[in-house]
Every structure is written in C-alpha cells, then in structure tokens.
Amino acid sequence: MxxxxxxxxxxxxxxxxxxxxxxxxxxxxxxxxxxxxxxxxxxxxxxxxxxxxxxxxxxxxxxxxxxxxxxxxxxxxxxxxxxxxxxxxxxxxxxxxxxxxxxxxxxxxxxxxxxxxxxxxxxxxxxxxxxxxxxxxxxxxxxxxxxxxxxxxxxTLEAQSITQWEYATDVSLADCLGRSESEHSSWSLDEALSHWGRYGWELVSVTPVDRKMIAYFKRPIRSN
Structure with a gap:
C-alpha cells in the first residue's frame, strides 16, 4: 500500500x-x-x-x-x-x-x-x-x-452552571531573568507578568525546562 x-x-x-x-x-x-x-x-x-x-x-x-x-x-x-x-x-x-x-x-x-x-x-x-x-x-x-x-x-446544562476556566502558557519568562540579583528583581519580569494580568490572566505556577521557564496562566471564561 x-x-x-x-x-x-x-x-x-x-x-x-x-x-x-x-x-x-x-x-x-x-x-x-x-x-x-x-x-x-x-x-x-x-x-x-x-x-x-x-x-x-x-x-x-x-x-x-x-x-x-x-x-x-x-x-x-x-x-x-x-x-x-x-x-x-x-x-x-x-x-x-x-x-x-x-x-x-x-x-x-x-x-x-x-x-x-x-x-x-x-x-x-x-x-x-x-x-x-x-x-x-x-x-x-x-x-x-x-x-x-x-x-x-x-x-451539558451542568457545565453551563459552573465556573469554566481557560489556560495558556508562556515559555519566555526566563528571558527576563539575568544572573545578578538586581536583574532578578528588575522591571522586565514585572512587566512580562503584568502584560498577562492586564487581560485577566492569573499566574498559576512556573516550571523550569532546560534553560527556559514555562509559566501557566488561567482566567475564567467570559460568558457571552
């Protein structure tokens, strides 16, 4: 075949x-x-x-x-x-x-x-x-x-009566982390997280993978 x-x-x-x-x-x-x-x-x-x-x-x-x-x-x-x-x-x-x-x-x-x-x-x-x-x-x-x-x-009707969530990931957070303590607390990381927050996304957790850091966000699904 x-x-x-x-x-x-x-x-x-x-x-x-x-x-x-x-x-x-x-x-x-x-x-x-x-x-x-x-x-x-x-x-x-x-x-x-x-x-x-x-x-x-x-x-x-x-x-x-x-x-x-x-x-x-x-x-x-x-x-x-x-x-x-x-x-x-x-x-x-x-x-x-x-x-x-x-x-x-x-x-x-x-x-x-x-x-x-x-x-x-x-x-x-x-x-x-x-x-x-x-x-x-x-x-x-x-x-x-x-x-x-x-x-x-x-x-189902059951699903319509409960709070529903959507999730998203960001693999670029490690780009905001330098090697020095000052770089770790710099505005770039704050801005990266705030960028998600402006649209209603809440940071749930982060996971290091190789040299990257995966951030997990969630927010309630808005009803129409």
Missing part, C-alpha cells in the same frame, strides 16, 4: 465516520442511555461497534483486513476530565497477505457522569503496528492533538 493509497482510504474512512457516528448515536440513544445506567462505560463500546463497522469498509472493499468492533485491550484512556474523557482505540490494518501495514486509531470523547458525547470522534493513522510503539506514539500530545481539527464541544 502506497502513501497515496493510504491517504485516499483514510479520507474515505474519515467521511464514513463523519456520516455515521452521530446518526448511530441518535438512533440508539434511549437504548444506550439505559445501558449506561446499568453497565456504565460498556454502552460506549456498543456504540463504537456499530459505527466502526461502517468506518472500516473503505479498507475492506479494497481487500485489506481490518477487524471491526471494540476491543478494550486495544485501547487506552489517559486524558481529560471525567466529563470529557478521551479514549484511543486502535485497529490493525493487514494487507492481502495478512501482514500488518499500519494502525487506524479512533479518538473517542465521552463522559463518565452520564451517557454523553461532548465532542465528535476523530481518526488518526499510525505507521507502527506493535502495541508498545502505538502507546508511545499516543503518549505524545502532538500525535493526538491536532489544531487543524479543532471541534466545537457540546456542553
């Missing part, structure tokens, strides 16, 4: 995902809610099984072997708050001879509080096929977080 073929089939799979995840959710919502209330997160596995059978069709139609369904062992869930937890599930792609050639990864966002999908699922393609290599790749945020794929989130 060439890179061009991979990209072509991947785009078709993405379209299938876009066309099916929500329709399957809406058609079985009552059943899935009842299942969640009884069995918890298993309900999401049932939902995934239904729409992934359609998502992998482009690969299967070209003779590639991909197993549908949802295998909890072939997944990892490490990221996000309980209201928007991210799980990555992977599906091995084998060629016509049965040799592994890549891995299709499904990013699914879900709530542990109730059956609720706060964000559209997305697909990734990894060229690695060993479990440890997949876990290593997914542990890097640059693999999973794609600014060109940013999606709008659907918030």
């Amino acid at each position: 060439t890179n061009t073929q991979i990209d072509h089939l991947f785009r078709k799979a993405e379209k299938q995902l876009s066309d099916t995840w929500k329709s399957v959710l809406e058609s079985k919502q009552t059943e899935l809610i009842q299942m969640f209330n009884t069995y918890g997160d298993r309900a999401y596995g049932v939902w995934i099984q239904d729409f992934m059978a359609l998502v992998i069709e482009p690969f299967q139609q070209e003779g590639y072997q991909v197993k549908a369904g949802f295998n909890r062992h072939n997944s990892v869930e490490n990221w996000g708050p309980p209201e928007e937890r991210e799980r990555c599930a992977w599906y091995f792609i084998h060629n016509h001879e049965g040799a592994p050639i890549g891995t299709l990864v499904l990013q699914i966002y879900h709530s542990h509080r109730s059956f609720f999908v706060p964000r559209a699922p997305q697909l990734l393609f990894l060229q690695v096929t060993e479990r440890e290599d997949i876990l290593t790749a997914l542990s890097q945020s640059t693999t999973r977080v794609r600014w060109d794929r940013k999606e709008e989130r659907t918030h």
Whole structure:
C-alpha cells in the first residue's frame, strides 16, 4: 500500500465516520442511555461497534483486513476530565497477505457522569503496528492533538452552571531573568507578568525546562 493509497482510504474512512457516528448515536440513544445506567462505560463500546463497522469498509472493499468492533485491550484512556474523557482505540490494518501495514486509531470523547458525547470522534493513522510503539506514539500530545481539527464541544446544562476556566502558557519568562540579583528583581519580569494580568490572566505556577521557564496562566471564561 502506497502513501497515496493510504491517504485516499483514510479520507474515505474519515467521511464514513463523519456520516455515521452521530446518526448511530441518535438512533440508539434511549437504548444506550439505559445501558449506561446499568453497565456504565460498556454502552460506549456498543456504540463504537456499530459505527466502526461502517468506518472500516473503505479498507475492506479494497481487500485489506481490518477487524471491526471494540476491543478494550486495544485501547487506552489517559486524558481529560471525567466529563470529557478521551479514549484511543486502535485497529490493525493487514494487507492481502495478512501482514500488518499500519494502525487506524479512533479518538473517542465521552463522559463518565452520564451517557454523553461532548465532542465528535476523530481518526488518526499510525505507521507502527506493535502495541508498545502505538502507546508511545499516543503518549505524545502532538500525535493526538491536532489544531487543524479543532471541534466545537457540546456542553451539558451542568457545565453551563459552573465556573469554566481557560489556560495558556508562556515559555519566555526566563528571558527576563539575568544572573545578578538586581536583574532578578528588575522591571522586565514585572512587566512580562503584568502584560498577562492586564487581560485577566492569573499566574498559576512556573516550571523550569532546560534553560527556559514555562509559566501557566488561567482566567475564567467570559460568558457571552
């Protein structure tokens, strides 16, 4: 399989995902809610099984072997708050001879509080096929977080009734620190922090990394 073929089939799979995840959710919502209330997160596995059978069709139609369904062992869930937890599930792609050639990864966002999908699922393609290599790749945020794929989130009424925060970082604070005590207390550091403060950002903490210093800021999200 060439890179061009991979990209072509991947785009078709993405379209299938876009066309099916929500329709399957809406058609079985009552059943899935009842299942969640009884069995918890298993309900999401049932939902995934239904729409992934359609998502992998482009690969299967070209003779590639991909197993549908949802295998909890072939997944990892490490990221996000309980209201928007991210799980990555992977599906091995084998060629016509049965040799592994890549891995299709499904990013699914879900709530542990109730059956609720706060964000559209997305697909990734990894060229690695060993479990440890997949876990290593997914542990890097640059693999999973794609600014060109940013999606709008659907918030519950509960989320609308609590104070929400946004965060930002600054990696340039070390530029304000010289070697002498006078330089440490100079106006440049005060000005750098005040520049954030003028726009409502509060300094939360700082972390030294190599020769830089990462500053973490937060502020309440303003209601419209």
